[in-house]
Amino acid sequence: MKNQEVNNIKLGAFVLSGLILMIVAFFMIGKNNNIFGNDFKLKVRFSNLNGLTEGNNVLFSGLQAGTVKEIQLINDSTIEVIMQINSKVKTFINKNSVASVGTEGLMGNKVINISPVKGISKKVVEGDVLKAKNIANMDEIIEKLSQTNNNVASISEVLKGTVMRIDSSAILKLINDETIGINLKASLQNIYKATNNANIMTVGLNKIIDDIRKGKGSAGVLLTDTIMASKLKDAAIQIKSAGTNANLMALEMNTIVKKINYDLNKGNGPVNTLLKDSLMAKNIKQTVDNLQRGTDGFNQNMEALKHNFFFRGYFRGLERQKKKEQAKLLEAAQKN
Secondary structure: OHHHHHHHHHHHHHHHHHHHHHHHHHHHHHOOOOOOOOEEEEEEEEOOOOOOOOOOEEEEOOEEEEEEEEEEEEEOOEEEEEEEEEHHHHOOOEOOOEEEEEEOOOOOOEEEEEEOOOOOOOEOOOOOEEEEOOOOOHHHHHHHHHHHHHHHHHHHHHHHHHHHHHHOOHHHHHHHOHHHHHHHHHHHHHHHHHHHHHHHHHHHHHHHHHHHHHOOHHHHHHHHOHHHHHHHHHHHHHHHHHHHHHHHHHHHHHHHHHHHHHHHHOOOOHHHHHHHOHHHHHHHHHHHHHHHHHHHHHHHHHHHHHOOOOOHHHHHHHHHHHHHHHHHHHHHHHHO
């Protein structure tokens, strides 16, 4: 009888211990804890968990890597999440990896996604804090979509009003007028022809300028031939000399005329008699007038030569030389 009681006690203790172990196992499984493996802890800090709770899964590159062990509020803007990671995944997680809060599927439970980052980095150790990557949650996305929808509606209203105004405006009638399109096309063709003609003229002018630079043609010879330039200079000097002689002749003629006039009025002799003759006087007067007109014409020719393209520089040089000589004379007079 006593042996039966002892056996019942042993059986009850065994069943009770089994139940306790089963409850502990169920609890550990419910918490997603690894009963027979060696786990280690990693930390990450977020500003917003977006509904993440303890016991949610932790994924590494989309694979199950552990669970959320504990959540601690550090301050009003920082929340620390302690993750329990499977030791088998430890060798693949680097210190430069980043963690973010996501969802399983579109509307599933919240999870922490650990993503590797390219680059050389050391492996994580117990208690390391990973960098956090904040991702917009569904509420923020819906809010932004709502704002975008409102903006699109506002833009569509503005576009609608604009289209209505354009539909009733004179611009649309102008665009729909076929005759204006034909005239515009003709105008563009004329502009195209004018542009081609301008290009042809430009090519021709460039060729003329090139020929002048190379000394081709009469203009090129005049502008580039040094012998021709020397001859033109000599001709200008001769013209100047002729003008000077003409001026001297005019002065001498004036002297002669004055003398003749004196002899005519007060003098005696054959000159007086000759000049008293009205016919002779008329001929002499006509001759003097001819000489005067010849002198005036020659002076006009000289003035025209001063403004000529080929002799302008020469006469300007003479004027500058004359001014210099006058300045020297004035300076010498002032010294004396």
